[in-house]
Amino acid sequence: MTAAAASAGSASAGPTGAGSAPAEPATESAPAASTSPIVAGPDAAVLAHELRAGAAAVRDELVALLLALARVDAPSGGEPDALRHAEAQLVAELLDLGAEVTRHATGAGAVLEATLGPAAGEPVLVLCHYDTVWPAGTAAARPPRERDGRVHGPGTYDMRGGIVAALGAARLLGPQLRRPLRFLFTPDEETGSAASRELIVRFGSDAAAVLVTEPPLPGGALKTARKGWATYRLETAGRSAHAGIEPERGISAIEELVDALVAVRALADPAAGTTINVGVIEGGCLPNVVPDHAAATLDVRARTAAEQERVNRALAALAPVRAGASVTVTHQHGRPPMERTPQIAAAATRARELAVLLDVSLGEGPVGGTSDANFLAPLGVPVLDGLGPDGQGAHAEDEQVSIDSLVERTALIALLIAAL
Ligand SMILES: [Zn+2]
Incomplete structure (x- = not known):
């Protein structure tokens, strides 16, 4: 799945035979094959006894x-x-x-x-x-x-x-x-x-x-x-400008990212088992340049599918707070809870x-x-x-x-x- 928020808007040499068969095949005296599996009972007890000895051997x-x-x-x-x-x-x-x-x-x-x-x-x-x-x-x-x-x-x-x-x-x-x-x-x-x-x-x-x-x-x-796991890339874009001469022309992607991450932090609910780790952050190029790009990578963990989906929806809905800036969230990978x-x-x-x-x-x-x-x-x-x-x-x-x-x-x- 991809939660994308649009710009400006929404958001061995093989050891063959190493485990050779035990001297006594473990299932030798197991019950005859049937269409239904055996249940825990005398038959299973016999089999368990044999398997235990077979494994030890x-x-x-x-x-x-x-x-x-x-x-x-x-x-x-x-x-x-x-x-x-x-x-x-x-x-x-x-x-x-x-x-x-x-x-x-x-x-x-x-x-x-x-x-x-x-x-x-x-x-x-x-x-x-x-x-x-x-x-x-x-x-x-x-x-x-x-x-x-x-x-x-x-x-x-x-x-x-x-x-x-x-x-x-x-x-x-x-x-x-x-x-x-x-x-x-x-x-x-x-x-x-x-x-x-x-x-x-x-x-x-x-x-x-x-x-x-x-x-x-x-x-x-x-x-x-x-827990379930999902990773996201959160990217912000703005407009570069000289930080000394005309900073007012710039739109800082890093400041946009900081605001977005404050919103992301609020989505975590550790008591419910939902945590968000901002594992990687990047952006900008030089101190005297208003940065036009920034990004972070998020690791989201949740106990329930409902929680995972709540965070997913909220990330997809992240919107920029600055006119002219954009926020894009991309789901990268994960596993359901x-x-x-x-x-x-x-x-x-x-x-x-x-x-x-x-x-x-x-x-x-x-x-x-x-x-x-x-x-x-x-x-x-x-x-x-x-x-x-x-x-x-x-x-x-x-x-x-x-x-x-x-x-x-x-x-x-x-x-x-x-x-x-
Ligand atoms: Zn493993």
Whole structure:
């Protein structure tokens, strides 16, 4: 969407096989396939027990795959070629799982779609992003390592740990999936998902459930609400003049911008969760010139679609206060709020019941940052986000994940795929 106010007026060498199948296929004694998913009960308890043991048995393979992924750079928003190696790693893993892999080329790198299991039925979608915030060269400068029960390294927490848990889950379930399982690996989440948004919506809107393997809240709780996010460019224009000789001929775009930003500040409502950050400001050229242009970039966060729309409308209606000046507001990018819809609440309740079968106490809570789950929640899709392993240091140099949690999440994701 674009809110434009018119001028003068309105406003690895692929680690194939690293996560080899456990000695005992986890679904060996699971209930026979049926058209409806199993429910939390004796059958789910049996399956949970097997998945837990199966995940523990492949602990070393999970760690090896995570280290292998983290040895390869996957910079978001860069040249698509910069993601080729990371993409090849995933393709090798997926083919080794027996998945049918489709490559969707985008300007930001390839979106990988992979399907497993039966063709009929509502699929479960596992949504992962394989880009990281780290630029090329990071993996060589800070190679990943295992230490003290944790894997440290670039992208381990956001979200390679989640990718490894999801792939490990598919491997545990093996060929006996009772419903279609689809993976989507996107290349540009960290820079807003402009290139992959359409595919995310296409494959997510008809899913029985969407599992998003972003890092959880500290301690492992699910993220069942996320703020929305929108960025805007606010530009003002005036007329240049000599600041000493004939300032009266000038129209200051910077003064116009200052007034506009005072109005923008009044739109924030922190108590309601609506914040506006003026992150960048620019304009003018020299002290003795009345400036004819100025601009600011805004980052707007809101908990609800209603709040996001209120701010959007108000920005679109911004008008200049000086005769001859103009104010233009352009919506650049964003994601809608992920409100805790009834579908999300029900899925979280179900996930919590299933997690108990793994002796996991699964909490939930809201978070300020966005993910690709934000695109699907408003469509009424049951989205479970924050399914990646516990750790710390997202987008930070001390990034790391707990190996115990990696194993636990592998079993949990497998159980959710089978029983949600
Ligand atoms: Zn992430």
